[in-house]
Amino acid sequence: MFKKMIIKEWKEKSGIFLFAIAGLVLFGLAASGYSEDKETLDILASTVLLIFLPVFSLLLGASGFASELQDGAWAYLFSRPVKKWRVWLTKYLSLLSILFVVIALFTLLIQVHPALKSAANTFSFPLVGDMSYGILAYVLPLLLFTTAFSLSILSEKTHVVAFMAALVWIVMQMAVTRAGLLIYDRGMQSVFFLISLMSLLVPLSLALASLMTVGRADFSQPKRRARIFTKSAGVFILASIGLVALLALGTKMFQRDRFIYNLEARNNAFYFATDKGYFKFDVTGGQTEKLARHPSMWGYMSMAGDKVVFTSYDYGGGWRGFAQLRIMNSDGKEERRLVGTENQESPLYGGYIYPIRMSPRADRVAFFVRYGPKATVQDLWVINSDGSGLKGYDLGIPDAEFYMIVGFGETERSIFVLCTQKLKPGNKDGRAGARLLRVDLESGKVEALADQIRKPYAASMPPETGTSETGLVAYIQHDEATSREILTVVDSETLEKLTVYPEDSVTAFRWNKSGDKLAFLTASSRLGVYSIPEGRVVQIKEITGYDLRWPSEALEWTSDGRIMLRKIEGEVSSICFLDINLTEQRAIRLPFGSYYASRIWSAGKYAIVGNTEKNQLWGVDLTTEKWLQIY
């Protein structure tokens, strides 16, 4: 029965199938015609992926029961000795096979077509093989098709059904977004992701309702048919909402909803961003205060002098949120907006703002705007702290994946940026490496200082609170000849490079607070200290018993020039303090299991450690050794 039904459906739908093939052929020919013009190729391929395939899915699905309803053949089919739900299912699978053949042909086409193949890396949508390609090219059409097919039992008018399905989809997406934002504003981010399950559950509900209607309703009465469908769809959708709510409760995500994004230690304070807002832990008073509320998923902040700049995501009661850059004093006062992305005319429109960096003198802010519809040309932006003088810089890196701002140069004339590149398909080990760039803020000139900077993409400048602004950038670079990760320091003015410790691969490093020493960890568990003024490694020692998981999080300097490390001994874990001879002087036991200890910081007389299990921050007063939950 199944085989015959497939043959029948393929024959009946041969028109729309040939239409799709003709579309793909036209697309292939057009692509050949524009083989040199990558932007046009991108537009062409995006049109097929983002418009043609969804519309085709809707139309194909909507044509599901159209011919049977038109000529009354439904009565013929339903009088055959087969369960009605099987007729539905067989038809569904038959049409689905048509849809997937068309999608597979499209996928094949963009992979074998010479022009498309060579331009694929510059396409604005994900590459074939990526999960997001699978979602966009297969899952989304599947869901649209299922929605339209489920509704096709209601009317023989294909265009009406396709329109209804599109409407259902749009309303559903709006409702999901709206509900998501409401939940979001209440600080329940994990539930936010569960909400998106509705995108799967609604088409599933409609499909079940459609099946049920076929099995129960009188097809000779369109109104009664529609009523049964609407009723059962309502029940299934309500059940889906209940399921999502149960899942949310069951996973106890409400309690675990604490996210800590962005932390920065200063001599007198410790600043951090969470899903609840921006906070400051005052070291002298031992108190945490909330500086600013921000209903945002990822909070970024940067500070210098007495100013804090941070990102916010403002929904303003609308459907769509827009990123903002805001600034305030370090006590949370005088909070105001610097620039936003809601203006359609602005080149920042619709983008995400990250990362951000305040200049050492607190008079300028550098930031990136990514993924906005207009964010393709200019990547880096700089604005004065009073909101004036917005200027964009085109870094000219088409395959940039993400950026980190390493810091401003000595005279604030230039800015240092680390840029990772999109990996080519099949390259999973990060061999593309990141590049260290210097951008001249006056001329806009971009200069590559180093490449092959590997994960965890470590590059940093000494803290600007240090006594000297050295203009040095330290980074870990992969050396092809020795296959080692080499810690290197480059002078941003003279471009002179120093190799710190070529004997071993360096896994992590940290500048001291005054910016004249670098502590580093190596692959063979050595801890070393390099002195910039002396130009040599002043201490190097093999260390045992320390917790060197995620090395870049395991190393810190205190403000009085000692080195902090984590340690695990059986059940007991602690943070340890080593003097300049790398001898352990003191260990303070952690108030929670070591396994969950994350990065350690030092701010004034406090040492701070994160708890990854509960997403908490704990600080210990080094004079009293008393622990305090900061967040």
Place this chain on the structure above:
Amino acid sequence: MSEILKITGLGKSFGRHVVFSDLNMGLSAGKVHGLLGLNGEGKTTLIRILLGVIPSDQGEIFYKNIPVSFRSAAYKEEVGYIPEDSFFFGGMSVGELLGFNAAFYRRWDGRRAEDLLKRFSLDKKARIKTLSRGMKLRLEMAVALAARPSLLVLDDPTSGLDVPTRHDFLQDIIRELADSGTTILFSTHLVHELERIVDHLFILHRGRLILDEDHETIKNSTRRVRLAFPGEPPQTLGIDGVLSATREGQRVEVIVYPWSDDKKKKIEGFSPILLEVEPLTLEEIFRSFVAG
């Protein structure tokens, strides 16, 4: 005689419009049943319910004494169905339609299908949409019969066919099928077609089954009575079962069911100067039943 199909208390409404209610009927195995009714009286609805194409509102259906419902599929293996205007899938060829249907029926008889095609002079390769109405009907017949049904239901199949086709079709096939033991339910509004082939008659009228009787019986007990009186005819003849009565001066014509000698005697009591009793055609019987 055993009943192959029985329905009890069947009811169906479309919104507020009651098509029929509390319908009871049975189909005897091996007989040809005619389902008569004017257009729009619910014949197609009744047949669709019997075939499980649409659900009923009330009532039960038994196939070979086993209750079946809208959701049952298995009993349809044994039920052939020729829907009204059953000319779908125009893009398929004759052979393809047979193949398509063969996939649904376990009892499908491929050789019989071939034989039927030959007998009906159907070309396997012909597209269905190119066939004439008569040929399409033959094709549907071939499809239905190749599944070797125990019960064959035809929903007004001959409407719109030319006379020779109707004649052949009825003569040749229905009678032959019935003789070989297939039970047939034949719905039509063209009553005279049934005259020679039908064993049992149902008349569906205004939501009720107003007749459920063997053809022989109804033919033998329905009579047209022509009367003439010397003066004014009596207001009433004092008998029941008068389906219709017409008066014209001194003449009276009544159709009576059931007819009996007692009634004849009663009428003779009025001393008519003319008394003619004659049988009616099926069509005339039907008309008098639905006229009242």
